Amino acid sequence: MKNSVISACRRYADDRTRLMDILLDIQRELKGIEPAAMDRIAGRLGITRVEVEGMVSFYTFFSNRIKGDIVIRLCSDIIDRHAGGGEIAKCFSEALGIAVGETTADGRFSLEYIPFLGMSDQAPSAMIDETIVTCLTAEKVRLICSRLQAGVAPRELAAHTGDGNNGHPLIRSEVVNNIRCAGDVLLCPVPDNAGLMRALQRRPREILEELEESGLTGRGGAGFPTSRKWRVAADTGAERRCIICNADEGEPGTFKDRVLLTERAGLMIEGMTIAAYTVGSDTGIIYLRAEYAYLRSYLESLLRARREQGLLGKDAGGKRGFNFDIRIQMGAGAYICGEESALISSCEGLRGEPKNRPPFPVESGYLGYPTVVDNVETFCCVARIMDRGGAWFGGFGTGKSTGTKLFSVSGDCTRPGVYELPFGISVRELLDLVDAPEAAAVQVGGPSGEMINESQFGRRLCLEDLATGGSVMVFSRRRNILEIVDYFLGFFVEESCGYCTPCRVGNVFLKKRIEKIRKGLCELEDLDYLRELGKTIAMTSRCGLGHTSPNPVLSTIRNFPLVYAALLKERGDGLQASFDIQSALEESRRLAKRRSMIYDPNYDEG
């Protein structure tokens, strides 16, 4: 243990801000970070053990107990669940002889759930160490388990590899891209470095003007104008600036960045380099979610190749004085790190908690330097805009939402996958493309977005109407809306960082009340309770997670009132439906060792 800790700390020069990497290395090597290891890490880095414990206990992929040599993580997302995830979990359990959450006695396997793997288009799915397995069936699970038990390494499991770069020697994954519709901006054939070369011939000011003309807004979902973000970073006086690519897509139902990282990673790095040149940055970071670790070696190889080609590093792209390089920061399982300031905290080796604003990251972000954080898709768009021009890009989409958008479509449809379409397309048009004649409800923008009903399928996907980072989940009439709401709330309860009161506690209360409604123990007044509680959480929370976490409840109360009405009871007797006097008395009966004179009708016979 001692040596592993020391060498991991040395690898990062005992730098406290690289604690994420140190812990990731130790977790991989020792399969856990026990208190004794935490003590050692703390000693090396000159911090207290409880700080290390704070980190280990924050991220899902770290554990303070030793896990099995191979960790199998089952995606517990609602789409996976609808696709038979429960049955798959049972198969794994039986084959390994352990329940979910346990480790085999011989220490070879651990089995657990993770909230969202990013494979909704090929569900049910699981992650075995860093290897992804998809489209699981009972038979496939049994085969996987017997091969693993026979000593086959997880990365050797894939019988065949997926399309495109999924077959690249450094990826070799069975994941498929499922590109169903390639649009005119990103998924069509794109030339290498055309955007970067044009950009480097121009002044930063001209690049900002071009971006402004394009109308490009952040592709993560919030829709902030990219040019404005970059301008603030460029205008904030600082000795260094930082460019971060947010490749931490964790919104359930989103997987389009997975496809971009596989097929358009070059374009993304180009976009980051253009950003660095524009705002004057020397430091780039790709924050890659832990679930996409299978793409890491491939991405590293691209960065290496670009360094060799002179496109990164000193005098990048042949531009004298433009020094820019990129490192990959792996995540460790925390949805909140998709929030830009939480992501920065994580890059700094801290718990992935959002920071107070102001200052905004563009003024003071990573290590206090002005920092531009943009989504994978946004950087890809930038490179294309530099090649083809802002006016060309602005010609797609709507007035406020220009360009094309990648939609990740999953759920009850025949053609799940990634669709690149101009902003402004209606939900109905999209449903036709994905072939979802049975669709009765569509969740737009993931759990934090809005669930709409059939009469709203004419609504359009764009900032002016239904804003989305790209997640579109289709649910047929067979699905139980409240089960979905309950799952979404469970997701937020699990993923809330716990920093502020309303998000930490309020979401638990929302979930408890929805559970009660599902049991038929609620009345009409409970809807007021949910609305009021939801409003307090949304209004008083500190970051976007809490601002939007009540949306599953609030949007379904609005759009699916009959689902609630069917379960709510109207009682004339003034009693609470949820109160059962007999079960309330049970504990005192047990303690007093006698029955109740009033409530037990046959007391006398006692």
Place this chain on the structure above:
Amino acid sequence: MSKQFKFEIDGIEIEARHGQSIMQAADDAGVYIPRLCDVEGLEPQGSCRVCVVKQNGRVVSACTQPAIEGSKVENETEEILGYRRDLVRMLYHEGNHLCPICEASGRCELQAMGYRLGITQATKYPYLQPVRPVDASHPDIVLDTNRCILCGRCIRASRDIDKKHVFEYVGRGIHKRVGVNGNKLADTNVELKDRAIDLATCPVGCIIQKGRGFFAPIGERQFDKKPITLGVGPGKGRGKP
């Protein structure tokens, strides 16, 4: 000399210096904004959210939000009071707050805030009733995290003033709690004289000094006599009362 400017809180004109938070400016002007995680002498962190106000129509935490020249801040409106009540209720229901048997009763800021906001009976939320072990390992100090409201005042005091970093948040979401630098408090270098242990640091009865229990009789403690406001209580604010 930093620049002076004016803004309004509930229609009252307030003077502020550039760089001041809404809370600092309000404290200086003698206007009370309720708070739990913020206390004089520690970096504000904006986590309890009890100090939420509306600044030009946007809900923000007064302790972290800079005052803006000419802005209008709503502090004691029905809407804001409603949020604060919900937040204080959440804190009550998250932990185990049994005032009648708590050593801190009467000097507890959570209890005082409940009274101030008119929360005098059982509320609409479910009780989470956590079961957390009490740490009485230290010769001088008891840690009963069942009463912790995660304000982080002990964490910041220990880290920034005592320079010991004895406490830190561990866990995530509803499982988040305050951890100590060791298996138990006795393993740490915390001392009774630390600011983290000062009676003014913990707003509730989570950190208790041994041998000082009930040093003032209930009924004669500060909030028994006067409601919590500016200048009353440990979280009394930075400025003149």
